[in-house]
Amino acid sequence: MFEDVKVPTRLKLSALWAALMFCYVYGDYFGLYQPGKLQSMLQGDGPLGPTSQGTLVALSILMAIPSLMVFLPIMLPARSTAGPIWCSHCSMPALLD
16 A cells, blocks of 8 residues: 655755755754844854854855755756765865864
8 A cells, every 4th residue: 555655866865955954944043042142143243253244145155055955956967966966065064063
């Protein structure tokens, strides 16, 4: 009656990146409950130091990478997504450290 359906690898990769994005949201949301966190953000203190245009651009790029990786494995040919996937897998832990 129940059968395992073969899920395409592209869909698996996209789902894993979507799960990573949910972890970002989870961490950001509950991080605001730390005492003094919201007040320091309102004063201009960010995760990379004082808030500036440069840090905002850097954080925007950091958040755009996983967002694109949800979309790219499904829409592009397999050979064209292999490089960006491996580069992002290798660089994300170092960027988040």
